[in-house]
Amino acid sequence: MSKLSITAYTFGILFFLVSVSFAIFYGYQVVTHHLPIEEKKAATYHYHFVLVPEELDNEYWRLVEKGAKAAAKEYGVMLEYVGPKQANIEDHLKTIEMSAASKVDGIMTQGLSDEQFTPLINRVVEKGIPVITVDTDASNSKRMAYIGTDNYYSGYLAGKALIADTKGQANVAIITGSFYKNHQIKRVQGFQDAVKTEKGIHIIDIQESEISRVQAAEKAFQIVQEHPEVNAFYGTSALDAIGIAQVVEKYKKQNQFYIIGFDTLPETLKYLIKQQRMC
Template identity: 60%
Template sequence: MAYYRKWVYSFGLFLLILSLSLSIAFSAKALQYNRKLAKRPNTPAASYHFVLIPEEMDNDYWRLVEKGARAAEKKLPVSIEYNGPEQADIETHLKKIDMAIASKVDGIITQGLNESQFTPLINKAIAKGIPVITIDTDAPNSQRIAYIGTDNYLSGYLAGQALIKGTHGQAVVGIITGRFDAEHQKLRVQGFRDAVKQAPGIRIAAVEESNITRIEAAEKASKILHEHPDVTAFYGTSALDAIGIAQVVEEIDDKSFYIIGFDTLPETLDLLKRGKIQATVVQTPYEMGYKSVKLMLDIIKGKRVSTVNHTETKVIGKEDLPLQEATVEWSVPAP
């Protein structure tokens, strides 16, 4: 009996010591966490949870969109979740939207890449009381509250006008587009087509799909040159297309090609500086990210907003680089 009592006493003492140790450890961690919070800069308390769903998570263009959204997050009472496909994939993108709806987030910022597939999910979110803003690519026939981003038809039209000027209205053109099923890519191609119709000396020989990778852009440029050896110019409609095209043209060491691309990734600007491409269409992804967050907050607060919010679009050449390099991240006024 004495042995039993001794055993019970020892076990109880062990539990007491264990409980005290865990309590001390927890208190230390809590103190450490509070100290970390105290070191953070003053930011508004996050009252709303928005999710930004990009076409591709680690794409340089979408990282600039995210950077703009993060800048807004620091100034507004919101938390931003950046969550999309690792690589461009519509099915995964759609699943991410559905997951955001199921999570009952306060707002969804995403593309309308393919209206027939994206519209039902956008409408589902709206039906559940979750506002949706389309960014970069619109879904005008859905119930989305607003669109913010490039006028994609206009951007293609401006690219066509630049090519007419740069080739003096004489060219056989190969087009590399990101994806055939993406609405913004379709608009960029259509705008270009409509612009070059004004120049009888310009003919479009082929349109190929890069799947938004520089490797496939290079492969498709090679394919076009093999099947259409009379091609003298290229137009790339997504950020990596001109980079892949320039690689192929550089390999064949032909300096007579006119290449116009899209966006201002550092590599694109370097190619422009070195004369490997002649022009690129400028978008403002940082501005899109920043303003999309502010726009969503205005919607949540019941403010009246514009349905369509176009950001700046223009075409630049080598001569525009000093100014452009100074404004890759566009300044946005504080809210």
């Protein structure tokens, strides 16, 4: 065998060995770096649910989200919290429609308007996706269940509490989150029915806050300016009593006004504790 042949033969062996070495090396890289190892497997879920709040950054709905996510974690459920940034029925409805289109396993939402929410909930349920209403019911729909308060009766109890605390003598202004949403309407109706036979209770004005603390404060200030005879406020959404209290605290002596509202937000509780200390 010539030296040239031996050299070519040797080069061929070296080339083969180098090729095999690179193949083993890159094969190892693929196995160890591109395939998921046992510890890095994605979490698996039994169900995929969606919670659609009235508005994402509302303090009340953040509490609801916290509770829902705690339960979801316990039961191996993937929970998404999605909805309008600010209260908007059209955006709310679109979020429910998009959730149904993505074929989630269940939807939790409010039934804010019978006219708009009931037919949509029915269509979603007919697709095989169960719906539970939260905080506000759509009792005429095919929803599976309702989790929340009896909003009419809650308003009624608020009216009875005001009668007892003011000894049946009060000029009341109502600030409601919305003139058009079921739960807000029922909270006003219940209150009105509770006080209507009381000769010393007079409802002076009703204003809308659009589920906004700022709007609630603005409307409370407007009422104080236009109706100096008002000495009691009733707020029907979670943020109304806070907005009212801020105005009363700033422009009037607190003990001159009676305020009754909804939900146990930390700031609401802070005002209640402060009032108790003043009494």
